Structure formats: C-alpha cells, structure tokens
Amino acid sequence: MPYKLYIPGPISVSEKTLRAMTQPMIGHRGSEFIALYRSLTPALQALFGTKNSVYLATSSAWGVMEGTLRNVVRKKVLCCMNGAFSDKWLDVARRCGLDAAGLQFDWGKPVDPAALRAELAKGGYDAVTIIHNETSCGCLSDLPALAAVLREFPDVIAIVDTVSSFSAVPIDQDALGLDIVLAGSQKALALPPGLTVFSVSPRARERAATAPARGYYFDLVEFEKNHEGGMTPSTPVIPLIYALRSKLDDIAAEGLDARYARHVRLNRIVRDWGYAKGFKLFPEERFASVSLNCFANTRGIDLPALNTKLKARGFLIDGGYGKLKGKTFRISNMGDETDATIAELLAALDASLAEIGA
Numbered sequence: 001m002p003y004k005l006y007i008p009g010p011i012s013v014s015e016k017t018l019r020a021m022t023q024p025m026i027g028h029r030g031s032e033f034i035a036l037y038r039s040l041t042p043a044l045q046a047l048f049g050t051k052n053s054v055y056l057a058t059s060s061a062w063g064v065m066e067g068t069l070r071n072v073v074r075k076k077v078l079c080c081m082n083g084a085f086s087d088k089w090l091d092v093a094r095r096c097g098l099d100a101a102g103l104q105f106d107w108g109k110p111v112d113p114a115a116l117r118a119e120l121a122k123g124g125y126d127a128v129t130i131i132h133n134e135t136s137c138g139c140l141s142d143l144p145a146l147a148a149v150l151r152e153f154p155d156v157i158a159i160v161d162t163v164s165s166f167s168a169v170p171i172d173q174d175a176l177g178l179d180i181v182l183a184g185s186q187k188a189l190a191l192p193p194g195l196t197v198f199s200v201s202p203r204a205r206e207r208a209a210t211a212p213a214r215g216y217y218f219d220l221v222e223f224e225k226n227h228e229g230g231m232t233p234s235t236p237v238i239p240l241i242y243a244l245r246s247k248l249d250d251i252a253a254e255g256l257d258a259r260y261a262r263h264v265r266l267n268r269i270v271r272d273w274g275y276a277k278g279f280k281l282f283p284e285e286r287f288a289s290v291s292l293n294c295f296a297n298t299r300g301i302d303l304p305a306l307n308t309k310l311k312a313r314g315f316l317i318d319g320g321y322g323k324l325k326g327k328t329f330r331i332s333n334m335g336d337e338t339d340a341t342i343a344e345l346l347a348a349l350d351a352s353l354a355e356i357g358a
C-alpha cells in the first residue's frame with residue numbers, strides 16, 4: 001500500500017508538482033529556459049528576503065554546503081554544531097582539507113550567540129557555518145541573534161543552512177546581513193530531492209574569486225556569470241525546475257504570511273497531540289522547530305512497531321535520527337499539509353498506538 005511521508009524530508013509531493021515535472025524537455029541554453037530561470041528569481045528572492053542573486057544547483061544540499069566552504073574559507077571556518085547535520089558540516093570541512101573548528105552544543109540546544117561571539121573574538125576565523133533548523137533534533141536557533149553577533153566580525157562570511165526552514169519560516173537574509181543562505185528541494189518546498197537553491201552576497205563572491213581551489217561545479221563566480229545570462233553553469237535538473245516553478249505559483253497563491261502562519265498552526269496541533277499523549281519535546285521548547293516536532297520517546301514505545309501499523313494505514317513518521325534512533329520520533333508538518341491532512345495523520349497515530357498497546 002502506498003504511504004504518505006511525514007518524515008522530515010523527503011516529504012510527499014503533490015500530484016500537481018509531479019505533473020509539472022513531466023513537461024517536455026527544453027535546451028538549457030535556449031530562450032525558453034532563460035525565461036523560465038528568470039521567472040523564478042523574484043519569488044526566490046522574496047523567500048530568502050534578499051536582493052542577492054539566487055542560484056540553482058543540481059545537487060542535494062550537501063553539494064552546496066561543501067562547495068561554498070571551498071569558495072569562501074581561506075583561513076579557518078567555525079562550524080556551529082548542535083545536531084547531526086551541523087556536526088557533519090565540520091567533518092565535511094576537514095575532508096575538504098580546510099582548517100576548521102567546532103563550536104559544540106548538546107543536541108536539542110540552540111547555537112548560543114554569546115558562545116559564538118566568544119569563539120570568534122579569539123580571531124583567525126574567516127567563515128562560519130550555522131544550521132537554522134537542526135532537523136535531526138527539531139531545534140530552531142535564533143538566527144537574528146546569531147546574525148547580530150556575526151555583524152561584529154566583518155571578515156567572517158556566514159554560510160547558513162535553512163534546508164528545513166526555508167519557505168516555512170520567514171528568512172531575512174539582507175536585513176540580517178547573511179552572506180550565503182541555502183535550501184534543498186525535498187524539505188519544506190515539497191519537491192523531490194536533487195535541487196538546491198542558494199543566495200549569495202557580492203562580498204561572498206569577492207572572497208570566492210580569490211580562492212584558488214574552489215573547483216568548478218560549485219564555483220560561485222561561474223554561478224554569477226551564468227545567472228546574469230539566465231542560466232546555470234552546467235546542465236540543470238530541468239524537471240525539478242519545472243516543479244519549482246509550479247511550487248512558487250502555489251506559494252504566491254497562498255501568500256507568504258498565510259504559508260508561515262499555517263506552518264506555525266499545524267506544528268502546534270501536532271505538538272499538542274504529543275503532549276496530550278504524554279510525550280515531551282526533545283529540544284528546549286523555546287527553540288523548538290516550526291516545520292517538524294521532535295518528541296522524546298518518554299514512554300519508551302516501540303517505534304518500528306508503531307511505524308509498521310502506521311504504514312498499513314498509509315502514513316510514515318521518523319523513528320529518530322542517528323544516535324537519537326529509538327529515543328526520539330519526528331513528525332514533519334512541512335510542505336502542503338492542511339488542518340485536514342494533519343487530523344488524518346493524528347487519527348492514524350491514535351489508532352496505531354492503540355493497536356500496539358501504547
């Protein structure tokens with residue numbers, strides 16, 4: 001039986017989006033593609049809160065997370081770590097041969113602005129990585145507070161992963177002075193995986209232009225040159241770009257404020273359901289994500305058994321990421337969810353919990 005994904009990415013993709021992907025192929029250097037590419041920029045800029053160029057990369061988010069490091073780190077990068085993805089970013093920086101240090105917090109705790117300031121004040125850093133919404137533990141850091149600290153260190157280029165918050169939570173790149181902000185297609189945008197959108201400041205590109213080993217595939221200078229012509233450096237994943245076009249139309253029809261408010265509302269409904277069932281949130285509640293809920297498995301329920309029952313009803317949730325497997329469970333409310341679809345999920349969860357005697 002087919003089942004609907006409530007794991008925090010990939011999430012389910014609407015029929016409309018899937019149909020958009022099946023349009024006839026076009027050449028990526030022709031006028032149709034250039035018109036398509038250029039039509040995306042204003043809506044993407046509104047979602048990023050920026051006037052910067054927004055680029056499209058044919059890769060999952062990690063491609064851009066790695067590639068931007070190779071473009072902007074000349075001295076040393078500080079990786080803010082509070083979960084599986086942000087921890088991994090330090091590892092990725094080192095695998096690129098870069099000088100890198102970690103600023104570590106417990107999983108479920110936000111990145112602390114005072115600790116960031118204290119570490120950067122030691123000197124020697126020229127870049128920082130931050131994950132806005134740590135999907136592995138459902139923790140949303142205070143981006144405005146962190147950005148205020150970063151503005152005290154003008155030589156430090158900020159690379160911010162908004163992979164699971166983009167289009168679910170407002171992002172104000174220009175107001176916050178963030179240099180590079182990136183998001184993948186399979187999270188809140190509810191597209192299939194394989195496309196990453198990212199917005200880059202002129203000063204990040206200036207830094208990139210001086211980086212001798214920035215490579216080609218993620219070269220920010222190449223991205224800008226091609227962007228000016230309404231194109232990507234290499235052949236892009238055109239079906240996903242059709243899907244993005246369709247999704248940006250959906251977002252415009254709903255309106256940004258309504259979209260953000262819907263994510264807050266549905267997130268709260270799922271959270272209240274969890275509380276009523278006797279679960280606690282895993283992250284500190286003040287910093288809990290708006291696009292998913294990560295519950296601590298405080299009742300020690302058999303999560304694989306729960307998911308087996310859920311799947312039979314047409315749903316799947318996540319049974320914990322990495323070292324939190326079995327200890328937490330995560331439910332996404334990203335994408336196209338409505339009050340009605342969330343109510344269906346919660347009814348299936350109730351029935352499935354009852355069936356496993358929990």
Ligand SMILES: *Cc1c(COP(=O)(O)O)cnc(C)c1O
Nearest residue numbers: 060061062085133135163164184
């Ligand atoms: C999913 C996710 C990623 C990794 O994305 P890929 O698509 O696997 O490259 C990175 N960061 C965050 C916060 C994520 O949620």
